Structures are given as C-alpha cells and as structure tokens.
Amino acid sequence: MDAQVRVRRLIDAARQIADPETPLGKLARERLPDSTGLSPAGVDFALRQSLEADATDAEIEALCQAATPVGHAHVLLSANVFVAALRAIAIALAAAPRVSVRSSRREGVMAELLQSGSDAFDRVEALEPRPGDHVWAYGSDQTIESLRQSLPPGVVVHGHGTGFGVAVVELDGAAELEPIAAALARDVALFDQRGCLSPRICIVLAERARARRFAEETARALGELELSIPRGRLSAEEAADERRFRDAAAFAFELFAAGQGAVSFDAGGERWIVPPAGRNLHLARADVRDLARLGQLEPSIVALGVSAACPVRDELRALLRYARVSALGSMQRPRLDGPVDRRCGALPRDW
Amino acid sequence: MTFLDESEDFHERVRRFARGESAESFDALALEIARFQARHSPGFARLVQARGSRLERLEDVPGVPCDTFRLARVALHPPELDEVRFTTSGTTGAPGVHSMRTTRTYRELSLRSGAHALKAWSGSAVVAALARPPGRPATSSLGFMMRAMFEEFDGRGSERWLVHEHGVDVLGLEAAVRTARERGEPLLVLATAFALVALLDSLGGRSLNAPLGSTLMQTGGFKGKTREVAPEALCASVASAFGIARSRVIGEYGMTELTSQLYESSEAPGIYREPRWLRVIPVDPATLDPVSAGEIGIARIVDLGNVDSAVVVVAEDLVRRRGAGIELCGRRSGAPPRGCSLALESLLVGA
Numbered sequence: 001m002d003a004q005v006r007v008r009r010l011i012d013a014a015r016q017i018a019d020p021e022t023p024l025g026k027l028a029r030e031r032l033p034d035s036t037g038l039s040p041a042g043v044d045f046a047l048r049q050s051l052e053a054d055a056t057d058a059e060i061e062a063l064c065q066a067a068t069p070v071g072h073a074h075v076l077l078s079a080n081v082f083v084a085a086l087r088a089i090a091i092a093l094a095a096a097p098r099v100s101v102r103s104s105r106r107e108g109v110m111a112e113l114l115q116s117g118s119d120a121f122d123r124v125e126a127l128e129p130r131p132g133d134h135v136w137a138y139g140s141d142q143t144i145e146s147l148r149q150s151l152p153p154g155v156v157v158h159g160h161g162t163g164f165g166v167a168v169v170e171l172d173g174a175a176e177l178e179p180i181a182a183a184l185a186r187d188v189a190l191f192d193q194r195g196c197l198s199p200r201i202c203i204v205l206a207e208r209a210r211a212r213r214f215a216e217e218t219a220r221a222l223g224e225l226e227l228s229i230p231r232g233r234l235s236a237e238e239a240a241d242e243r244r245f246r247d248a249a250a251f252a253f254e255l256f257a258a259g260q261g262a263v264s265f266d267a268g269g270e271r272w273i274v275p276p277a278g279r280n281l282h283l284a285r286a287d288v289r290d291l292a293r294l295g296q297l298e299p300s301i302v303a304l305g306v307s308a309a310c311p312v313r314d315e316l317r318a319l320l321r322y323a324r325v326s327a328l329g330s331m332q333r334p335r336l337d338g339p340v341d342r343r344c345g346a347l348p349r350d351w
Numbered sequence: 352m353t354f355l356d357e358s359e360d361f362h363e364r365v366r367r368f369a370r371g372e373s374a375e376s377f378d379a380l381a382l383e384i385a386r387f388q389a390r391h392s393p394g395f396a397r398l399v400q401a402r403g404s405r406l407e408r409l410e411d412v413p414g415v416p417c418d419t420f421r422l423a424r425v426a427l428h429p430p431e432l433d434e435v436r437f438t439t440s441g442t443t444g445a446p447g448v449h450s451m452r453t454t455r456t457y458r459e460l461s462l463r464s465g466a467h468a469l470k471a472w473s474g475s476a477v478v479a480a481l482a483r484p485p486g487r488p489a490t491s492s493l494g495f496m497m498r499a500m501f502e503e504f505d506g507r508g509s510e511r512w513l514v515h516e517h518g519v520d521v522l523g524l525e526a527a528v529r530t531a532r533e534r535g536e537p538l539l540v541l542a543t544a545f546a547l548v549a550l551l552d553s554l555g556g557r558s559l560n561a562p563l564g565s566t567l568m569q570t571g572g573f574k575g576k577t578r579e580v581a582p583e584a585l586c587a588s589v590a591s592a593f594g595i596a597r598s599r600v601i602g603e604y605g606m607t608e609l610t611s612q613l614y615e616s617s618e619a620p621g622i623y624r625e626p627r628w629l630r631v632i633p634v635d636p637a638t639l640d641p642v643s644a645g646e647i648g649i650a651r652i653v654d655l656g657n658v659d660s661a662v663v664v665v666a667e668d669l670v671r672r673r674g675a676g677i678e679l680c681g682r683r684s685g686a687p688p689r690g691c692s693l694a695l696e697s698l699l700v701g702a
Binding site: 250 | 395398401402414416418419422683
C-alpha cells in the first residue's frame with residue numbers, strides 16, 4: 001500500500017468521525033467529552049472546526065512527497081488536543097508502511113476511532129522503536145525529553161513540545177471591533193485553549209481607549225460563545241492555576257469576566273503574561289515598536305493569529321520565523337502540510 | 352489623618368501587638384489593615400471588587416497571590432518613599448519586588464521571632480552567615496534580616512559573610528568557631544540550604560566542633576545552585592558537621608513577600624510555629640476555602656507586618672496544620688518551582 005493510500009484511508013476515517021450522522025461520528029460525540037474534558041458542544045465544535053477531514057488530494061500528495069520514507073514510524077500522542085491525533089498519524093503514515101501509535105493515558109478515544117475507521121496503524125501500550133526507526137512525539141517538553149533519554153541510540157525523535165499561540169491585532173480607526181473579537185474568541189475557545197495553537201496573549205496595536213474597548217468586546221464575545229459552546233471541566237490543577245491568574249491579574253491589570261474565563265487588560269503594556277488554559281486571555285496594548293519583545297517568547301510561540309495591515313504582518317513573519325501565521329479565527333485550522341509545530345526538526349536520540 | 356500618619360499608626364499598633372502590649376485582636380487589626388490597603392491601593396481595591404468581598408470579616412479579605420509582586424507594584428506608598436526594595440531570587444523572568452516605606456517593623460518583628468526561636472539575645476553569640484553580603488541598601492530581605500541579627504545578637508561590629516564567588520569560606524567559619532570558643536559564647540550560624548550543601552562538600556566529613564549551645568538557622572531551597580539533599584538528611588548531616596544536636600538546627604520559613612517569618616520548633620522537628628502576629632491557613636488552591644483539619648492546602652498567610660503592601664498573601668507552598676504549628680509539604684504540583692518556571696512566572700516579558 002503506498003503512502004497516499006494509507007493517508008487517504010485515515011482521512012476517510014476522519015470524515016466519518018466529523019460527520020455526526022455516521023456511527024463513528026456518533027460514537028465520537030458520545031465518548032470524547034468524557035476523555036477530553038470538553039463539553040459535548042466543545043467536542044463537536046472541534047470536530048467541525050479543526051479536524052482536517054477536508055484535506056485535499058493535493059495536500060495529501062504534498063504531505064507524502066515531503067516525507068522521508070522510513071520502515072517503522074512510532075507516534076506518541078498528547079492528550080491536550082484530541083483532533084491532533086489525525087495529523088500526527090497522517091505524518092507517520094506518509095513516512096512509513098508500519099505505524100505504531102501510543103495514546104496518552106488521559107485521551108485514547110480519538111486514536112481508537114481513527115484506527116477502527118482506517119485499519120491503517122497499530123495501537124500499542126508502549127513504544128518500542130529500534131535503531132533507524134522514527135518517533136513523532138507530542139506532549140510537554142519534559143515528556144519528550146524523558147522519552148528521548150529512554151530510547152536506544154539510533155532512533156530519530158521528532159519532538160513537538162510545549163508551546164502556545166499569540167494574537168496580534170492592529171486597530172485603525174475604521175476597524176470594526178466585533179468581528180475581530182468574535183474571531184479571536186473562536187480561536188481561544190477551541191479545546192478550551194489547551195492546544196499549542198491556542199492564543200493566550202493578544203497584543204493590541206491601538207490607542208488606550210480603543211484597546212480597552214477591544215478587551216471588553218473580546219470578553220463579551222467569549223461569554224457569548226460560551227452560551228452555545230460551554231467550557232468543559234478543568235482539572236484541579238487547571239482550576240488552581242486559573243484562580244491564581246485571576247487574582248493576580250485583577251490586582252495588576254484590569255480584569256473582564258468572559259463567561260467562565262477572563263480577559264486581563266494591561267493598558268500600559270508593560271507585562272505580557274501567559275494565562276492558564278480555560279479560555280483566559282491576556283490582552284496588552286502596545287505600539288508597533290513593542291512587537292520586537294515577542295522575540296523573547298519565540299521559542300514557545302507555535303502560532304500567530306494576525307489581524308493587521310501588511311507591514312505589521314511582514315514584521316511578525318520575520319520576527320517569528322517558526323510560528324504558523326494565520327488570520328484570526330483560523331489559528332486552529334492549519335492546512336495538512338506537516339506538523340503544526342514548526343519549531344524543531346528531527347534530532348537523533350543521541351543529539 | 353494623612354496616609355503617612357495612618358500607616359505609621361498601623362506600624363506602631365502592629366509592633367505593640369507583637370510585643371504583647373496590645374489588647375487588640377489579631378482579626379480586628381488585620382481587617383483594619385486590609386481596609387486601609389483597599390483605600391490606598393487601587394490594585395487591591397480591584398481584587399476586592401473582583402472577589403465580591405465587603406471586607407467584613409478577616410476570612411473575606413482576598414489574598415494577594417505572590418505572583419502579583421512580579422506583575423505590579425504592591426505598595427500603598429509612591430516609589431519615592433521606598434526605604435528598601437527587596438527582590439525575589441528567581442532566576443528567570445521578572446523578579447518580584449516588595450517595597451517597604453520603613454524597615455523598622457520588619458527589623459523588630461524578625462529579631463523578635465528570631466530571638467525566640469534561635470534562643471539568641473542581645474550580644475549573646477558569635478554570628479556567622481553562610482550567605483553572600485546583601486549590599487547596602489539590601490535588596491535581599493533575607494540578607495537584611497541576617498544583617499539585623501549580626502547587629503543585635505553579635506553586636507560587635509563585625510559581619511561574617513562566609514560565601515564568596517568561589518564558594519563557602521570554610522577557613523572563615525573555622526575562625527568564627529575559634530572566636531566563639533575563646534569568648535565562651537555559642538555560635539549562631541545563619542545559612543541557606545544550598546550553602547550548607549556546599550559546606551558539607553567542602554568539609555569532606557570533618558567536624559567543626561562548635562561550642563555548646565550553638566545553633567544553626569537553615570533557610571531556603573536549592574534553586575538549582577547545587578546538588579539537592581533531602582531536608583531531614585541535610586539537617587542530620589549539618590548537625591553532625593557542627594557537632595550540635597539535631598534540635599539545634601532550626602528551619603526558617605520566610606519569603607520576600609512577607610515581613611514575618613516562621614521557625615521550626617526545636618521540640619517538634621519539621622513543625623513551624625507562627626509568631627503571634629502571623630497566621631497561616633491551609634486553603635484549597637482552586638477555591639481558596641480553608642481545607643479540613645489535617646489536610647494539605649496552599650498557604651494563605653495573614654502577616655500583620657505587611658502594613659504597606661498586602662496583609663494577606665497566598666503562596667504556592669503546600670502546608671498542613673499540625674497541632675499548634677504548620678508542616679511544610681513542598682510546592683504545589685503543577686505550580687512551577689520558584690525561579691525556574693515555564694508557566695506564568697517565566698513566560699512573562701517585561702517592557
């Protein structure tokens with residue numbers, strides 16, 4: 001079976017999962033809320049918005065052509081973004097006829113559904129790569145590092161670790177705030193902001209009063225979105241981190257309630273902080289010259305959502321070379337063209 | 352009454368309370384200070400409002416997360432009135448700053464609790480610090496306290512700071528031991544945990560044979576500066592190295608964000624006693640409600656000494672009530688270790 005056929009079988013399974021009328025689609029909506037912690041509407045939202053079930057033949061062909069063929073590929077999945085299993089496994093299938101997938105302990109349903117719909121890979125309890133095999137690993141930096149240390153020499157690890165998204169919004173006098181805020185709210189709400197593409201910080205290029213109005217509008221948009229797509233459950237640690245963030249931000253900045261989440265607004269733009277997941281956003285007013293500060297965060301920035309004129313976009317592209325740049329509202333649906341995280345390449349085990 | 356008059360009055364009342372010269376109740380005084388802070392700190396007023404508190408009971412006073420000291424100025428007075436600015440020792444991200452308008456209360460309270468716990472009094476001991484000199488004015492609250500202890504408990508004008516850029520000054524420490532023996536006085540050693548580990552490594556099993564009645568105050572963690580040693584093992588090794596009983600190795604718990612300290616009980620190792628002007632309440636990290644008796648929570652600390660900053664702070668340290676004291680149970684899991692975080696603390700970009 002050639003690579004494109006393998007990947008297409010997987011994408012076909014994804015289409016079934018995305019369709020709420022198919023048996024797999026029904027099963028997905030029944031089981032994923034429990035395994036992901038997302039609300040049922042949050043699961044459906046993610047399946048409709050972010051699952052690459054509509055990948056075109058050209059994208060599949062390009063994905064396969066870009067892959068370096070290997071004999072046996074191994075995939076370690078993360079629990080944070082359940083739809084990411086599709087892309088992760090597709091990349092492995094593009095490279096290898098034999099693919100072994102180990103799900104996270106918290107979320108194994110998506111891989112199970114994809115396997116059941118495609119029969120294109122094996123699900124395993126433990127990864128046992130041999131020298132020459134490739135491992136695509138997704139998770140925290142610590143998880144990936146401990147995996148790297150545990151593997152035999154000669155295994156090639158493609159590690160995709162901790163990261164987050166940043167939004168940059170330029171508000172000239174004519175810009176309508178509501179649609180920009182609504183698009184930003186969609187990017188924040190997907191996966192309850194647990195993904196590495198999820199925006200946690202929004203830099204607003206505007207004068208103070210207008211930036212503040214945008215913060216209010218974003219909080220309102222998040223609250224409104226929550227009415228149709230409720231936030232799921234937070235873990236005890238997430239809830240504690242959220243409380244800590246909100247109290248500190250209420251003191252240090254201005255804090256707007258945004259449904260169950262919150263938007264902190266720093267009018268002075270002196271502190272850019274990364275709030276915890278759970279639909280919490282830090283919005284800092286800035287001038288164009290302040291954008292260079294994003295360079296300090298570059299190692300952690302996976303995605304950049306932009307609503308700005310060309311000069312600002314160009315500057316950001318030059319500054320954040322590895323981040324995926326997209327329009328606001330599309331941060332969580334990149335094309336199927338390889339890993340969403342472009343920050344690192346493959347490194348041998350003993351690198 | 353002006354702000355300064357009011358602040359001075361509170362400082363005086365707190366000092367009187369600490370001396371046992373006041374009939375005021377702890378709760379009433381703390382609540383009055385909280386109301387004073389809400390009147391003069393816009394940040395704290397925002398936090399009070401965000402938490403919907405009416406400041407009617409001490410339990411209603413929202414705790415200021417320690418992170419806040421990194422994000423904003425937590426002080427009622429303007430910067431030009433700062434007598435000292437104590438900074439946190441984090442190695443990444445922006446440091447936290449605790450600005451004090453006056454150090455009189457800090458000095459009196461820290462000496463009072465230190466004298467009680469370390470069984471030291473004016474001119475009673477030869478004092479040595481296994482720490483670097485703090486500079487003038489001190490930017491380290493610990494350094495400030497150690498200097499105050501030199502002045503009070505030794506009082507002969509000499510300051511023995513026995514950590515240099517090349518490590519611990521073992522010869523200097525041995526000279527301090529000899530001086531104490533010649534004077535017939537006990538040795539009081541003030542030390543950070545990582546300096547003690549370095550000392551043990553330097554001694555290579557030799558004993559310093561400190562005079563009878565000598566005491567060692569141990570504080571702080573390791574912050575990656577040296578190999579880590581389990582606390583109890585460190586205490587035992589240090590006691591052996593100085594030739595003193597384990598009960599004379601006294602742990603100190605303090606932080607830059609506080610004015611007051613807790614000391615380990617010499618009768619109950621591992622249990623830290625609160626001075627009468629400070630109270631620790633273990634609380635649930637997400638709800639901030641007190642946990643059940645004997646359960647572990649994060650530390651909500653009411654410190655009357657924090658007149659001009661935050662009378663209630665919330666730390667990420669885990670604590671458990673044990674009889675009349677507090678057991679320290681490490682840092683909250685999920686919360687990054689101080690100074691080496693990858694979350695809220697280090698992903699923070701200052702202007």
